[in-house]
Amino acid sequence: MKPVTVPFFISHQGCPHTCVFCDQRTISGANGTLPNVFQIRDKIDLWRSTAGERPLEVAFFGGTFTALPEDIQAELLAPLQPFLENGTVNSVRISTRPDCIDADHVAWLSERGVRTIELGVQSMDDAVLAASGRGHFAAASLNAIRIIKNAGLQAGAQLMPGLPKDTPLSSLASLEQVISAGADFLRIYPTVVIRGTELARRYTAGEFMPLSLERGVSLCKQLLQRAMQADIPVIRIGLQNEAGLNADSVLAGCRHPALGQLVRSQLYEDLICNFVSSGDHATVYSHPARLSDVVGTKRNNLRRQTERGVRMQVGVDDTLKKDELKVEMQDKCTIYSIVKDLHYSIHEV
Ligand code: SF4
Structure with missing residues (x-):
């Protein structure tokens, strides 16, 4: 039975970087605070009451979970342990950067119920990663996927076609590389230009042009089809239609509230x-x-x-x-x- 995801957004928490496209506070609509133990317990209880027979999966989205101080990570995971023990929650999902993963820490997370780690891979092209201010190269993503898979966990890869210096060919090559590396599932988030970011400055200065909706859909279509050929699920196309993303905060790019359906x-x-x-x-x-x-x-x-x-x-x-x-x-x-x-x-x- 497919689990029901109980989402917690930990926007920008733990992240030591500012990628040129990122304003996590805007994307999640949150103000950068972490949920406390009571909020975590209450939300799980609430979702349990509506999930019926379906198991729950707790997901910490946004931010860079593994870059949070370890005592904070422990505080976030501790309230989940009784729910994991009594079977109310059967797994935990986190997201992080590829260069914030090591084998010992993945083992520590696994002992606390983490079964899935999503990586913000974005691209496997080093020139694209550098132009996007990611602060890591493709080798970090390959290494992170290997560590996660060796620990017996599921590895997800988020890709962002349309970043600076990206081309359709390099987007496709990135997809092929994460599939070859063993990613279990993908998310595809075509680049959008969010007000207040470095990318917005470049866009306004005429130094960067994102994919239009039409070209973005055409490219995502081909990426999706290739993933289908490889039997790798694409669990999301396009950013969630959340509170912080609207006509005012998004200046340009491939954005549509039902992009996946398009x-x-x-x-x-x-x-x-x-x-x-x-x-x-x-x-x-x-x-x-x-x-x-x-x-x-x-x-x-x-x-x-x-x-x-x-x-x-x-x-x-x-x-x-x-x-x-x-x-x-x-x-x-x-x-x-x-x-x-x-x-x-x-x-x-
Ligand atoms: S690593 Fe993630 S959270 Fe940090 S700035 Fe980049 S996109 Fe934003």
Whole structure:
């Protein structure tokens, strides 16, 4: 059973850096305080009352957990121990920087229930990392993934296409490298320009141009498809639509409240376009969980097929896999196809 995540945002806490794109206080909408023992217990109790039979996973998002003083890390993890012992909480997830990981400390975290560590990898291109003020190079990410995997924990990698000096090719290469290194899952956060950051200064001075929404969706589509081919889950595309991110705080970049759906919709649209053309009358079936992606945001996929001269209807078939479509044509010919089989040239971005 998929666990319910109980999130705690520890914005910018523990982080010794200021990356050019980062204003963690804005991103999380929090003011930089850490939850105390009572807040942690109360939130777990509250979520337990609504989770039903599903287990809970406690997640400390934001900041750099492993760079917090060890006594603070212990204080955050201590209230979880009784919940872990009685089975209310079955795992803990933290996020941190790749250069703030060592084997002894990962073992210490594992003893306290941490089962997943998400790394802010962002890019595996040293020139991109340097231009983004990350303060570490790609080797640190490879090392961190290795340490986490050797400890038997899950390693997640966050990637940020569109950073300074990044290109679609280097984004794809970064994805390939974290997959090869053994990352268990990915998050893809296309770069956005947040007011008050160094990146905002560069953008305003004309020194940096982020990916537009259109190009960002096109690139994320190809990254997602490659991850699907490698059977690596992408658990999030685009920053959460949280309180601090809005039209005032985001100056530019690939930002949309339902970016993941936009990206998946384009994948399905491309798949459909492989089989239907003007004059066709087709019924496209998907797994029920993918129907909204096939229809598209604001029914855009249906509208665009109509504009192409295709009469398209949709339906659901729960025998299909989530990345599979069945297309019934007017001549009763039936085509099965899966998203993994799409072929892209990264130069199309
Ligand atoms: S390491 Fe993370 S929290 Fe720290 S400045 Fe960079 S992005 Fe922000």
